[in-house]
Amino acid sequence: MAKQSRPRATNGKTTASRARTSRTAKPLKTKPAAKGAPKARSTPAAALEAAAASNRNLAVETFEKGFHALQRRQYGQAKELLHKLVTSYPDEKELHERARVYLAICERQAAATAAEPRTFEERLCAATMAINGGSYDSGLRMLQALERDHAEHDHVQYLLAIAHAGQGNAPTAIAHLKRAIELRPANRLQATQDADLEALRHDPAFLALLEATPEPARTRTGKR
Secondary structure (H helix, E strand, O other): OOOOOOOOOOOHHHHHHHHHHHOOOOOOOOOOOOOOOOOOOOOHHHHHHHHHHHHHHHHHHHHHHHHHHHHOOOHHHHHHHHHHHHHHOOOOHHHHHHHHHHHHHHHHHHHOOOOOOOOHHHHHHHHHHHHHOOOHHHHHHHHHHHHHHOOOOHHHHHHHHHHHHHOOOHHHHHHHHHHHHHHOOHHHHHHHHOHHHHHHOOOHHHHHHHHOOOOOOOOOOOOO
16 A cells, blocks of 8 residues: 655745745835935025016016007007106116106107207107108207207217118218217117118128127216
Protein backbone atom coordinates (compact mmCIF):
# COMPACT_ATOMS: atom_id res chain seq x y z
CA MET A 1 0.00 0.00 0.00
CA ALA A 2 1.41 3.25 -1.13
CA LYS A 3 2.34 5.72 1.45
CA GLN A 4 0.62 9.05 1.35
CA SER A 5 3.01 11.91 1.13
CA ARG A 6 2.56 14.45 3.80
CA PRO A 7 2.32 18.06 2.78
CA ARG A 8 5.43 19.93 3.63
CA ALA A 9 5.18 22.46 6.33
CA THR A 10 5.72 25.95 5.12
CA ASN A 11 7.52 28.57 7.02
CA GLY A 12 5.06 31.34 7.90
CA LYS A 13 7.70 34.01 7.77
CA THR A 14 8.87 32.98 4.30
CA THR A 15 5.33 33.04 2.92
CA ALA A 16 4.63 36.47 4.32
CA SER A 17 7.92 37.74 2.93
CA ARG A 18 7.10 36.46 -0.56
CA ALA A 19 3.66 38.06 -0.39
CA ARG A 20 5.17 41.38 0.48
CA THR A 21 7.72 41.32 -2.35
CA SER A 22 5.07 40.37 -4.91
CA ARG A 23 3.12 43.52 -4.29
CA THR A 24 3.58 46.48 -6.62
CA ALA A 25 6.08 48.94 -5.21
CA LYS A 26 4.56 52.26 -4.26
CA PRO A 27 6.06 55.41 -5.85
CA LEU A 28 8.33 57.41 -3.64
CA LYS A 29 6.85 60.58 -2.27
CA THR A 30 8.75 63.77 -2.90
CA LYS A 31 9.67 65.73 0.14
CA PRO A 32 8.03 69.12 0.55
CA ALA A 33 10.26 72.14 0.22
CA ALA A 34 11.99 73.11 3.38
CA LYS A 35 10.19 75.68 5.40
CA GLY A 36 13.16 78.01 5.31
CA ALA A 37 13.52 77.95 1.48
CA PRO A 38 13.49 81.48 0.01
CA LYS A 39 10.49 82.52 -2.11
CA ALA A 40 10.56 84.96 -5.03
CA ARG A 41 9.28 88.27 -3.81
CA SER A 42 8.80 91.56 -5.56
CA THR A 43 10.74 94.35 -3.94
CA PRO A 44 8.98 97.60 -3.03
CA ALA A 45 11.06 99.42 -5.64
CA ALA A 46 10.01 97.00 -8.39
CA ALA A 47 6.37 97.31 -7.37
CA LEU A 48 6.56 101.10 -7.47
CA GLU A 49 8.25 100.99 -10.86
CA ALA A 50 5.57 98.69 -12.26
CA ALA A 51 2.81 100.93 -10.88
CA ALA A 52 4.43 104.02 -12.39
CA ALA A 53 4.71 102.32 -15.79
CA SER A 54 1.07 101.27 -15.61
CA ASN A 55 -0.04 104.80 -14.73
CA ARG A 56 2.07 106.20 -17.56
CA ASN A 57 0.41 103.87 -20.07
CA LEU A 58 -3.06 104.79 -18.82
CA ALA A 59 -2.22 108.50 -18.99
CA VAL A 60 -0.96 108.21 -22.58
CA GLU A 61 -4.06 106.22 -23.54
CA THR A 62 -6.33 108.88 -22.00
CA PHE A 63 -4.43 111.66 -23.78
CA GLU A 64 -4.69 109.89 -27.15
CA LYS A 65 -8.43 109.31 -26.72
CA GLY A 66 -8.92 112.97 -25.89
CA PHE A 67 -6.82 114.11 -28.84
CA HIS A 68 -8.69 111.84 -31.27
CA ALA A 69 -12.02 113.11 -29.93
CA LEU A 70 -10.79 116.65 -30.56
CA GLN A 71 -9.84 115.75 -34.13
CA ARG A 72 -13.37 114.41 -34.62
CA ARG A 73 -14.64 117.74 -33.22
CA GLN A 74 -16.27 115.97 -30.31
CA TYR A 75 -15.29 118.79 -28.00
CA GLY A 76 -17.34 117.72 -24.99
CA GLN A 77 -15.82 114.23 -24.91
CA ALA A 78 -12.34 115.58 -25.60
CA LYS A 79 -12.65 118.07 -22.75
CA GLU A 80 -13.78 115.37 -20.34
CA LEU A 81 -10.89 113.04 -21.24
CA LEU A 82 -8.22 115.74 -21.16
CA HIS A 83 -9.51 117.06 -17.84
CA LYS A 84 -9.35 113.51 -16.47
CA LEU A 85 -5.73 113.28 -17.60
CA VAL A 86 -4.76 116.45 -15.74
CA THR A 87 -6.59 115.56 -12.52
CA SER A 88 -6.00 111.79 -12.37
CA TYR A 89 -2.34 111.65 -13.40
CA PRO A 90 -0.59 114.55 -11.63
CA ASP A 91 2.91 113.20 -12.32
CA GLU A 92 2.59 113.33 -16.12
CA LYS A 93 3.72 116.95 -16.42
CA GLU A 94 4.75 116.71 -20.08
CA LEU A 95 1.31 115.46 -21.11
CA HIS A 96 -0.38 118.11 -18.99
CA GLU A 97 1.09 120.95 -21.02
CA ARG A 98 -0.32 119.70 -24.30
CA ALA A 99 -3.56 118.64 -22.66
CA ARG A 100 -4.11 122.19 -21.40
CA VAL A 101 -3.59 123.57 -24.90
CA TYR A 102 -6.22 121.19 -26.26
CA LEU A 103 -8.51 121.89 -23.32
CA ALA A 104 -8.39 125.55 -24.23
CA ILE A 105 -9.43 124.62 -27.76
CA CYS A 106 -12.38 122.63 -26.42
CA GLU A 107 -13.46 125.49 -24.19
CA ARG A 108 -13.10 127.97 -27.01
CA GLN A 109 -15.26 125.84 -29.30
CA ALA A 110 -17.81 125.21 -26.59
CA ALA A 111 -18.12 128.91 -25.94
CA ALA A 112 -18.47 129.54 -29.69
CA THR A 113 -17.14 133.02 -29.23
CA ALA A 114 -15.82 135.20 -32.01
CA ALA A 115 -13.55 137.18 -29.71
CA GLU A 116 -10.06 137.72 -31.06
CA PRO A 117 -7.50 135.56 -29.22
CA ARG A 118 -5.22 137.63 -27.03
CA THR A 119 -3.38 135.47 -24.51
CA PHE A 120 -0.57 133.13 -25.49
CA GLU A 121 -2.76 130.08 -24.91
CA GLU A 122 -5.61 131.50 -26.99
CA ARG A 123 -3.33 132.46 -29.87
CA LEU A 124 -1.65 129.06 -29.82
CA CYS A 125 -5.06 127.39 -29.81
CA ALA A 126 -6.19 129.44 -32.79
CA ALA A 127 -3.05 128.50 -34.72
CA THR A 128 -3.50 124.83 -33.84
CA MET A 129 -7.12 124.88 -34.99
CA ALA A 130 -6.16 126.50 -38.28
CA ILE A 131 -3.48 123.89 -38.96
CA ASN A 132 -5.76 120.99 -37.97
CA GLY A 133 -8.32 122.38 -40.40
CA GLY A 134 -5.76 122.48 -43.21
CA SER A 135 -5.47 126.29 -43.22
CA TYR A 136 -1.68 126.27 -43.21
CA ASP A 137 -1.31 129.84 -44.48
CA SER A 138 -3.50 131.25 -41.71
CA GLY A 139 -1.93 129.05 -39.07
CA LEU A 140 1.56 129.97 -40.23
CA ARG A 141 0.85 133.69 -39.95
CA MET A 142 -0.37 133.28 -36.39
CA LEU A 143 2.61 131.14 -35.45
CA GLN A 144 5.10 133.57 -36.93
CA ALA A 145 3.53 136.32 -34.83
CA LEU A 146 3.83 134.10 -31.77
CA GLU A 147 7.43 133.25 -32.58
CA ARG A 148 8.45 136.90 -32.30
CA ASP A 149 7.68 136.82 -28.57
CA HIS A 150 8.02 133.09 -27.84
CA ALA A 151 10.81 131.83 -30.09
CA GLU A 152 12.11 129.52 -27.34
CA HIS A 153 8.83 127.72 -26.83
CA ASP A 154 9.15 124.20 -28.22
CA HIS A 155 5.45 123.83 -29.09
CA VAL A 156 5.55 126.97 -31.23
CA GLN A 157 8.58 125.59 -33.08
CA TYR A 158 6.95 122.19 -33.48
CA LEU A 159 3.77 123.68 -34.94
CA LEU A 160 5.86 125.81 -37.30
CA ALA A 161 7.46 122.58 -38.52
CA ILE A 162 4.01 121.10 -39.18
CA ALA A 163 2.78 124.23 -40.97
CA HIS A 164 5.81 124.39 -43.26
CA ALA A 165 5.61 120.64 -43.92
CA GLY A 166 1.97 121.09 -44.92
CA GLN A 167 3.03 123.75 -47.41
CA GLY A 168 5.71 121.49 -48.87
CA ASN A 169 8.60 123.55 -47.48
CA ALA A 170 10.70 120.67 -46.14
CA PRO A 171 14.00 122.49 -45.34
CA THR A 172 12.27 125.14 -43.20
CA ALA A 173 10.05 122.53 -41.56
CA ILE A 174 13.07 120.44 -40.58
CA ALA A 175 14.87 123.52 -39.22
CA HIS A 176 11.94 124.31 -36.92
CA LEU A 177 11.62 120.67 -35.91
CA LYS A 178 15.30 120.57 -35.03
CA ARG A 179 14.85 123.61 -32.81
CA ALA A 180 11.79 122.05 -31.16
CA ILE A 181 13.83 118.93 -30.36
CA GLU A 182 16.69 121.01 -28.97
CA LEU A 183 14.26 122.74 -26.63
CA ARG A 184 12.50 119.52 -25.68
CA PRO A 185 14.12 116.19 -26.67
CA ALA A 186 10.82 114.31 -26.21
CA ASN A 187 9.65 115.97 -29.44
CA ARG A 188 11.97 113.60 -31.31
CA LEU A 189 9.84 110.59 -30.39
CA GLN A 190 6.62 112.45 -31.12
CA ALA A 191 7.91 113.39 -34.57
CA THR A 192 8.50 109.73 -35.44
CA GLN A 193 4.79 109.01 -34.90
CA ASP A 194 3.18 112.27 -36.04
CA ALA A 195 1.03 111.91 -39.16
CA ASP A 196 1.20 115.68 -39.67
CA LEU A 197 4.87 115.25 -40.62
CA GLU A 198 4.19 112.49 -43.13
CA ALA A 199 5.40 114.71 -45.99
CA LEU A 200 8.90 114.61 -44.46
CA ARG A 201 8.96 110.88 -43.81
CA HIS A 202 11.39 110.04 -46.64
CA ASP A 203 13.53 113.17 -46.46
CA PRO A 204 17.15 112.21 -45.61
CA ALA A 205 17.57 115.29 -43.40
CA PHE A 206 14.42 114.39 -41.47
CA LEU A 207 15.57 110.80 -40.97
CA ALA A 208 19.02 111.95 -39.88
CA LEU A 209 17.46 114.32 -37.35
CA LEU A 210 15.36 111.57 -35.81
CA GLU A 211 18.32 109.20 -35.59
CA ALA A 212 20.66 111.76 -34.02
CA THR A 213 21.82 111.30 -30.44
CA PRO A 214 19.42 113.10 -28.08
CA GLU A 215 20.78 116.23 -26.40
CA PRO A 216 19.90 117.50 -22.91
CA ALA A 217 16.78 119.63 -22.74
CA ARG A 218 17.31 123.38 -22.68
CA THR A 219 15.51 125.75 -20.37
CA ARG A 220 12.63 127.61 -21.94
CA THR A 221 12.67 131.35 -21.86
CA GLY A 222 9.44 131.94 -23.77
CA LYS A 223 6.67 133.55 -21.78
CA ARG A 224 3.43 131.69 -21.27
